[in-house]
Amino acid sequence: NAxxxxxxxxQVLKTGQxxxxxxxxxxxxxxxxxxRQDPGMGxxxxxxxxxAGITDQGEVPNGYNVSRSTTEDFPLRLLSAAPxxxxxxxxxxxxxxxxxxxxxxxxxxxxxxxx
Amino acid sequence: xxxxxxxxxxxxxxxGALVLLRCNxxxxxxxxxxxxxxxPNQGLQLLLKYTSAATLVKGINGFEAEFxxxxxxxxxxxxxxxxxDAAEYFCAVSNQAGTALIFxxxxxxxxxx
Numbered sequence: 001n002a003x004x005x006x007x008x009x010x011q012v013l014k015t016g017q018x019x020x021x022x023x024x025x026x027x028x029x030x031x032x033x034x035x036r037q038d039p040g041m042g043x044x045x046x047x048x049x050x051x052a053g054i055t056d057q058g059e060v061p062n063g064y065n066v067s068r069s070t071t072e073d074f075p076l077r078l079l080s081a082a083p084x085x086x087x088x089x090x091x092x093x094x095x096x097x098x099x100x101x102x103x104x105x106x107x108x109x110x111x112x113x114x115x
Numbered sequence: 116x117x118x119x120x121x122x123x124x125x126x127x128x129x130x131g132a133l134v135l136l137r138c139n140x141x142x143x144x145x146x147x148x149x150x151x152x153x154x155p156n157q158g159l160q161l162l163l164k165y166t167s168a169a170t171l172v173k174g175i176n177g178f179e180a181e182f183x184x185x186x187x188x189x190x191x192x193x194x195x196x197x198x199x200d201a202a203e204y205f206c207a208v209s210n211q212a213g214t215a216l217i218f219x220x221x222x223x224x225x226x227x228x
Contacts, residue, residue: 015170033215040124042205042220043159050214058215090158104151104216106158 001025006091006107011095013081013114021076021110029105032074036060036087037109043090049074050096066106081114088112116221117142117208121219124130129227131227134178136222147209148189149216150180154202159202162168162204176200 007022017038025032033048035058045058049068065077074093078085088111092104117155121139140146147166151159163174168180189206203223207216 022227035218040220042218044218045215048214056214103161103164104159106160108158109156 003106004091004093004107006089007111008110010110010111011113013112015076015082015114016023017068017081018079019088019112020078021091021112023074023076023107024072024095025074025085025091025105027071027093027102027105029093029097030071032068032091032093033058033104034066034074034076035092037090042074045074046089050075081112082115086112086114094108118144118149119206119208119215119217119219121204121206121222123222124220125223125225126197128224130198131195134191134196134224136204136206136224138180138189138191138193138219140189140206140208141212142208143196144211148180148182149207149209150174150178150189150191151207151218152183152202153206153221155159155210159205162191177203185221196224196226198228200224 004025030051032094034046035043037043044060047066049055055066088109091107118141120139146190148188149164153159163172165172178193196215203221205221208220
């Protein structure tokens, strides 16, 4: 009963480096999303996907790329890390319903520091 | 556009006291509203949700919230605080397209003995 699994849990990068945050869910959820959490800012949506092959931008997409080749996986890529991307990143998923009342299931987060 | 405002970034109560965390929303359509809780170093967990059924919604761990359209509010309450309730609480509203949850900035609840 894994739910939403994020790796790595911690990462330190230097400015300009690239990396991928992995997210996998085993609940057959069609909807997946990435949020970043910063002190005093709450959670802000980066990108989301409503199914394999379909992605779209959220509130703060700049500097991040995503793809969705399978239902289970939704990786988040940082192509050239910047100190402003230091944050805690959460992946979340849910079933798709017409009325969007479904509960979002969250991973435990990935804490990224960019020096 | 939908938005939520949480009043008070930090609330402190004594064990056994009433917990009241405030959330006001802005929405051009009937909203779907949520409260999530985050314990230290963990992800978010759903406490309760309002989806236009009963205006008084009961959630886990003894929490409940009342949807008041006239006040555009969805405040979270618990009659008697427990030490284990210490956490950060987020109010959220679904956007009109149904593609995202829009979160408030959070309220940290501290419980003292």
